[in-house]
Amino acid sequence: MKRLWQFVSPYQRWLWISLGLLVLTSALGLVQPMLIRFAIDDYLMKGEMAGFGWILGGVAIAVLGELAGRALQAYTLDLAGQNALLDLRLEVFSHLQRLSARFYDRNPIGKLIGRVTTDIESLGEMFASGVVTILGDLLNLIAILSILFWLDWQLTLVALCSVPVLLVTTMWTRVRVRRAYEKMISKRSQLNAYLHEQASGMSLVQGFRRERRTKRKFDEINESLCESQLESVNWESILSALTEMLSSVTMALILWYGGGQALEALSLRASGLPSTTGGVAAGMTLGTLVAFLQYMERFFGPLTELSMKYTVMQNAMTASDRVFRLLDNDDKMPESPTPFQGPKTAGHIRFNNVVFGYDEANPVLKGVTFEVRPGEKVAFVGATGAGKTTILKLLTRLYEVSSGSIEIDGINVKDYGLKDLRSRVGIVQQDVFLFAGNIIDNIHLGHPEIDDAAARAAADELHLDVVVSRFPGGYHEPVRERGKGLSSGERQLISFARVLALKPAVLALDEATSSVDSRMEDLLQQAVGRVMKDRTSLIIAHRLSTIRDVDRILVMHKGELVEQGSHSDLLAKKGFYWKLYRLQYSPAN
Numbered sequence: 160m161k162r163l164w165q166f167v168s169p170y171q172r173w174l175w176i177s178l179g180l181l182v183l184t185s186a187l188g189l190v191q192p193m194l195i196r197f198a199i200d201d202y203l204m205k206g207e208m209a210g211f212g213w214i215l216g217g218v219a220i221a222v223l224g225e226l227a228g229r230a231l232q233a234y235t236l237d238l239a240g241q242n243a244l245l246d247l248r249l250e251v252f253s254h255l256q257r258l259s260a261r262f263y264d265r266n267p268i269g270k271l272i273g274r275v276t277t278d279i280e281s282l283g284e285m286f287a288s289g290v291v292t293i294l295g296d297l298l299n300l301i302a303i304l305s306i307l308f309w310l311d312w313q314l315t316l317v318a319l320c321s322v323p324v325l326l327v328t329t330m331w332t333r334v335r336v337r338r339a340y341e342k343m344i345s346k347r348s349q350l351n352a353y354l355h356e357q358a359s360g361m362s363l364v365q366g367f368r369r370e371r372r373t374k375r376k377f378d379e380i381n382e383s384l385c386e387s388q389l390e391s392v393n394w395e396s397i398l399s400a401l402t403e404m405l406s407s408v409t410m411a412l413i414l415w416y417g418g419g420q421a422l423e424a425l426s427l428r429a430s431g432l433p434s435t436t437g438g439v440a441a442g443m444t445l446g447t448l449v450a451f452l453q454y455m456e457r458f459f460g461p462l463t464e465l466s467m468k469y470t471v472m473q474n475a476m477t478a479s480d481r482v483f484r485l486l487d488n489d490d491k492m493p494e495s496p497t498p499f500q501g502p503k504t505a506g507h508i509r510f511n512n513v514v515f516g517y518d519e520a521n522p523v524l525k526g527v528t529f530e531v532r533p534g535e536k537v538a539f540v541g542a543t544g545a546g547k548t549t550i551l552k553l554l555t556r557l558y559e560v561s562s563g564s565i566e567i568d569g570i571n572v573k574d575y576g577l578k579d580l581r582s583r584v585g586i587v588q589q590d591v592f593l594f595a596g597n598i599i600d601n602i603h604l605g606h607p608e609i610d611d612a613a614a615r616a617a618a619d620e621l622h623l624d625v626v627v628s629r630f631p632g633g634y635h636e637p638v639r640e641r642g643k644g645l646s647s648g649e650r651q652l653i654s655f656a657r658v659l660a661l662k663p664a665v666l667a668l669d670e671a672t673s674s675v676d677s678r679m680e681d682l683l684q685q686a687v688g689r690v691m692k693d694r695t696s697l698i699i700a701h702r703l704s705t706i707r708d709v710d711r712i713l714v715m716h717k718g719e720l721v722e723q724g725s726h727s728d729l730l731a732k733k734g735f736y737w738k739l740y741r742l743q744y745s746p747a748n
Contacts, residue, residue, distance in 0.1 A: 160476075162479075162483055163243075163247075163282070163479055166243040166244075166246050166247045166250070167239060167240070167243040169242075169243075169246070170238070170239040170242045170243055171239070173235045173236070173238050173239035174235075174236065174239050176235045177232050177233075177235040177236040177239070178294065178295070180228050180229075180231055180232035180235065181228075181232050181292060181294075181295035182295065182298070183224075183228050184224070184225045184228035184229050184232060185295060185298065185299045185302065187221045187222075187224045187225040187228065188221075188225050188299075188457065189299075189302055189303065189306065189454075189457070190217075190221050191218055191221045191222065191225075191453070192449070192450040192453035192454050192457075193306075193450060194214055194217050194218050194221065195218065195446070195449060195450060195453065196444075196446040196447055196449065196450035197214060197446065198211065198214045198215070198218075198446070199444075199445055199446030199449060200444045200445065200446035200447070201446075202214065204444070204445060204446070232292075236286060236292075237286055239286070240282075240283065240285075240286025241283065241286065243286075244279055244282055244283050244286070247279060247282070247482070248275060248279050250486065251274060251275050251279070251482060251485065251486065252275060254485070254486055254488075255271060255275075255485075257491050258488065258490055258491055259490050259491055259492050259557070259558070259559075260552070260557040260558055261490060261517075261558060262488065262490040264517065267352035267355070267356070268352070268355050268356075269348075269351040269352030269353065269354060269355030269356065270348050270351065270352045271485075272351055272355060273347065273348045273351040273352075274481060274482055274485050277344075277347060277348075277351065277478075278344070278478035278479075278481050278482050279478070279482065281344075281474050281475050281477075281478035281479075282475050282478055282479055282482075284471055284474065284475065285471055285472060285474075285475035292464070292468075293468055293472075296461035296464060296468075297461075299457070299461050300458060300461055300462070303454050303457055303458045304458070306454055307451065307454055307455070307458070310447055310450065310451055310454075311417070311443060311447065311451065314413065314416060314417045314420075314443070314451060317412055317413070317416050317417075318409050318412060318413050318451075318455055320409075320412065321405040321408055321409045321412075324405060325401070325402060325405050325462065328398070328401050328402075328405075329398065329469070332394055332397060332398045332401075333469060333473070335394050336391065336394045336395065336398070336469070336473050337473045337476075337477070339387065339390045339391035339393075339394055340391055340473045340474045340477050341477050342387045342390070342391075343384070343387040343388050343390070343391050344474075344477050344478060344481070345387075346380070346383050346384040346387045347384055349380055349383075349384075350380050350381060350384050353376070353377060353380055354377070357373055357377070398469075402459070402462060405459075406456075406459040406462075409455060409459065410452065410455065410456070413448075413451060413452055413455060414452070417443060417448050417451060418448060420443040421443045421444060421445055421447070421448045492556055492557075492559065492577060493559075493573075494576060494577055495573060495574050495575075495576075498574065498575055498576035498579065499570050499574045499575050499576075499579070500579075501568075501570070503582075503583055503662075503663070503664045504533075504568045504664060505533030505534070505568060505664065505695070506531075506533050506534070506567065506568065506583070506663075506664035506665040506694060506695030507530075507531070507532060507533050507566075507567065507568050507569065507695070508530065508531040508554070508565075508566070508567055508665065508695060508697070509529075509530045509531075509565070509566040509569075510527050510528055510529050510530075510550070510563070510565055511528055511563050511564045511565070511566070512526050512527070512528050512562070512563040512564075513526070513527045513528070513553065513560050513562075513563035513564070513565060514526055514527075514560065514561045514562040514563055515549060515553060515558065515559075515560050515561050516561060517558075519561065522561065522718060523544075523546045523549050523718050524546045524549060524550070524553075524718045524719075525717075525718040525719050526563070526719070527546070527550070527563075527715075527718070527719065527720050528563075528720065529713055529720055529723065531695055531697065532695075533695055534693060534694065534695055535695060535696075535710045535711065536691060536695075536696040536698065536709040536710045536711075537696070537697055537698070537709060537710060537711045537712070537713060538697075538698040538699070538700055538706035538709045538711070538712045538713070539697065539698070539699050539700075539712075539713050539715055540699075540700060540701075540703065540706070540712060540713070540714055540715070540736065540739060541714055541715035541716055541735075541739075542716070542739075544717075545715035545716055545717060545718065546715050546718045547699045547715055548669055548699060550697070551586060551667045551669055551697065551699065553565060554567075554572070554584055554665075554667065554697075555580065555581050555584050555586065555667075556572055556573070556577060556580060556581075567580070567583060567584075567664075567665065568664075582661065582663065583663055583664050583665060584663055584664075584665045584666075584667060585657070585658035585661055585663035585665070585666050585667065585690075586658075586667045586668075586669065587651070587654045587655055587657075587658055587666075587667070587668050587669065587690075588654070588669045588670075589669055589670035591642065591647070591650040591651050591653065591654045592642075593638050593642030593645070593650055593653065594638070595637075595638060595639065595640050596637070596638055597632065597634070597635045597636055597637055597638055598618075598627060598630075598633075598634050598635070598636055598638060598653065599611055599614055599615065599618075599634040599635060600638075601638055601642075601653055601657070602614040602615075602617065602618055602653060602656045602657055602660055603657075603660055604657060606660075606661065609660045609661065611634075613660055614656070614660050615634060616660075617656050617659040617660035618634065618653075618656040618660075620659060620689060621652060621655055621656050621659060621682070621685070621686040621689060621690075622682055622685065622686075623652050623653065623656055625682070626649050626652060626682070648682070648683060651683060652682060652683060652686055655683075655686040655687070655690050656686075658690055659689070659690050663694070664694065664695065665694065665695045665696075665697070666690060666691055666694045666695065666696045666697070667696075667697045667698075667699075668687070668696065668697070668698045668699065668700075669699045670699055670700060670701065696709075702743070703726075703739065703740055703743055706726070707726045709726075710725075711723060711724065711725065712724065712725065712726060712729055712736065714729065714734075714735045714736045714739075716735055721734070721735050722734050722735050722736055
C-alpha cells in the first residue's frame with residue numbers, strides 16, 4: 160500500500176474529496192434512524208400529527224442526499240484510482256522495455272502480459288469496490304457504537320455478544336482467503352502463458368496435428384484454475400454466510416431483549432404506573448427500539464462490507480506484490496554514468512578475447528578475437544550453434560560479455576549509452592518482426608529524427624515503391640500483426656529500408672536473404688548492395704554462395720574462431736571452410 164501510494168498521491172485531492180463525501184453521506188445515513196425515532200415516539204405514539212411533515216421531509220432529504228453523495232463519492236474515488244493505475248501500467252510497460260534480453264529468456268511472455276493486464280485490473284477492482292470506504296466504514300462503526308451506547312448501553316452490550324465470534328471467524332478465514340487467492344492468481348498466470356504460447360504457434364499445432372494433446376493440456380490448466388477459483392469462492396461464501404448469520408442472531412437478541420423491555424414500558428405507561436428506574440425499560444420506547452434495530456443493521460452492514468472488501472483487498476495485495484516484484488527486478492543492462500557522446504564515425508570493430516555463455520557453465524564463445532576495419536565487409540560462417548548470431552547480440556549489448564571486451568571506434572561498447580550504441584549498429588534479421596500499423600510506420604519505427612519523407616526516400620531507394628504499388632494504401636497500407644499478408648521477402652525489404660533510413664555506421668545482416676521467393680531475389684540483392692555501401696558490414700550466412708565477394712570470411716566452430724581469409728584462400732587451405740563448402744556443393748547435394 161505504501162508503494163502504491165506513490166502512484167495515487169498525484170491524484171490525492173480526489174481521494175480527500177471522496178473521503179469528505181463519505182463522512183457527509185455517513186452523517187446523513189446516521190441521522191435517519193434518529194428522525195424515525197422522533198416520528199414514532201413524539202408523533203405517532205402520541206397521535207399528534209402537527210409538524211409530522213417536517214420529519215418526513217427531513218428523512219427524504221437525508222435519503223436523497225445520501226444517495227447523491229454516495230454516487231459522487233464513488234466517482235471521485237474511481238477517478239483517482241483509474242488515473243493512478245494508468246500511471247502504474249505505463250511504469251510497468253516502460254520497465255519491461257528496460258529489462259535485458261536474458262530476462263525475457265527466463266520469463267514466459269504470457270506471464271508478463273498478465274502483470275500488465277490481469278494483475279493491474281485486480282488493483283482497479285480494489286478502487287472500484289471503495290478502498291477509501293474502509294476508513295469510512297471504521298469511522299461509521301465508531302459513530303454507531305457511540306449512538307447505541309447513548310440510546311441504551313445495556314441493550315448495546317447484549318447486541319455486541321456476537322461481535323467477538325465474528326472477529327475470530329474473520330481472523331481464521333482471512334489466512335485461507337489469501338492463500339486461495341495466491342494460488343488462483345498463480346494458476347491464472349499459467350493459463351495466460353500457455354494460451355499465448357499456443358496461439359503464437361497455432362500453425363505448428365495444426366500442421367503437426369497436436370490439437371488434441373494441446374487441448375488436453377489446456378483443459379488440465381483450466382480445470383486447475385477453476386478449482387482454485389472455487390476454493391476462493393468457498394472461503395468468501397463461508398465468511399459472508401457467517402457474517403449474515405451473526406447479524407440475524409444479533410437482531411433476534413435485540414428483538415427478544417429490547418422488545419420485551421419496550422412492551423413492559425408500554426404496559427406500565429398504559430396502566431399509569433411509573434416506569435421502572437435503573438432498568439432497561441426506563442428509557443426504552445418503541446421508537447428507540449426501531450432506531451436501535453436500524454443502527455444495528457447499519458453496524459453489521461459495514462462489518463459485512465469489510466469482510467467482502469477484505470477479499471478484494473487480498474486479491475489486490477497479491478496482485479500488487481507481483482507487480483512490484485516485477486518493478487523491483489533489476490535485470491537491466493547497466494549503463495555508464497558518463498556515456499560517450501562522440502559522433503557516429505567509421506565503424507571500426509574489435510573483439511578482444513570475448514567469452515560468453517547464455518548459461519555460464521556452457522560458454523558459447525570461447526576467447527574470440529578479431530578486428531573489422533572501417534568499411535570492410537566480413538562474413539561469419541559455421542555450423543548451427545557455432546556462435547555467429549551471438550556475436551551480433553553482444554555487439555549491440557543485448558547480452559553482456561562474461562570476459563574480454565568489444566570496441567567500436569576504439570570505445571568499449573559498455574561506455575556508450577544503449578540508445579546511442581544501437582543507433583550505430585543496424586541489424587537486419589532473418590525473421591523480420593513487423594508491428595501492427597502501416598508500412599511507413601514500420602520503416603521509421605517512431606524515431607524522431609526520421610520523418611515520413613525520409614522513410615519514404617529510403618524505401619524508394621531500395622525500390623520498395625514497386626512492392627507497395629500493389630497495395631491500395633501504398634506506404635500507408637495497414638500491416639496486420641507480425642506482418643501477416645506480406646511475403647518474407649517483402650518483410651525483409653522493409654527491414655532493409657529501416658536500416659537505410661537510420662544510417663548506422665555498422666550493418667549486421669543475420670541470414671537476411673536466406674528465405675526469399677524468386678520474385679524478390681533481385682530486389683533484395685540490390686538492397687543488400689545499397690545498404691552495405693560505405694558501411695562496415697557483418698554478414699551471417701549459411702549459403703556460402705552469397706558471401707564470395709566479401710573482403711574476409713571468419714569461420715566459427717564450437718564457439719571459437721578457427722579460420723579467416725578470402726573465399727579462395729580458405730578453399731585452398733582445405734580446412735573447416737573447405738568442408739562446409741563441399742557439404743553444400745558436392746555432387747550428392
